[in-house]
Amino acid sequence: MATGLGFLLGAYALTYSLTLFTAATVAGFYAVFGAVYLGIAVLCTWGGVRALTSRGGLMLTIGSALIACLGALGLVLALFSGVFSLWTALLVLVGVTIVVLLGRPSSRAFLARHSTH
Structure with missing residues (x-):
């Protein structure tokens, strides 16, 4: 489940980065955020x-x-500006969920099986 959610977050981040790179034609500092995403x-x-x-x-x-x-x-x-963003809250929830799922003992045991450190 964590990997499926990770792929969804990856697709979101890629789409958002492309949007930011497009906005960089108007204001160049968006390119920095695009690179981060x-x-x-x-x-x-x-x-x-x-x-x-x-x-x-x-x-x-x-x-x-x-x-x-x-x-x-x-x-x-967004809350300081008086707006609540359900999408942003969902992103926080999904990110935290992935971290929690990967931190479970069964997940750590599965990931450690073939891990190369």
Whole structure:
């Protein structure tokens, strides 16, 4: 389940990074955020592949935690402006869920089977 959610987060991050790169034609600083989300997309997607093949879950954990942290930051900023974003809250929930699922003892045992450190 964690890997499926990781692939969804990776697809979201890739789509969002492309949107930010498009917005960078208007304001160049969006390219920085686009690069960050592109990196998160790689972490979530490649981390999902590694976790699915029991090669380790660190990349997926880091990518999911980054999405959750950026989503929480966005949620706090939105709340300060008087707006609640259900989508951002869902991103935080999915990111935290992946981290929790990968931290379970059964998941750690599965991921440690073939892990190369």
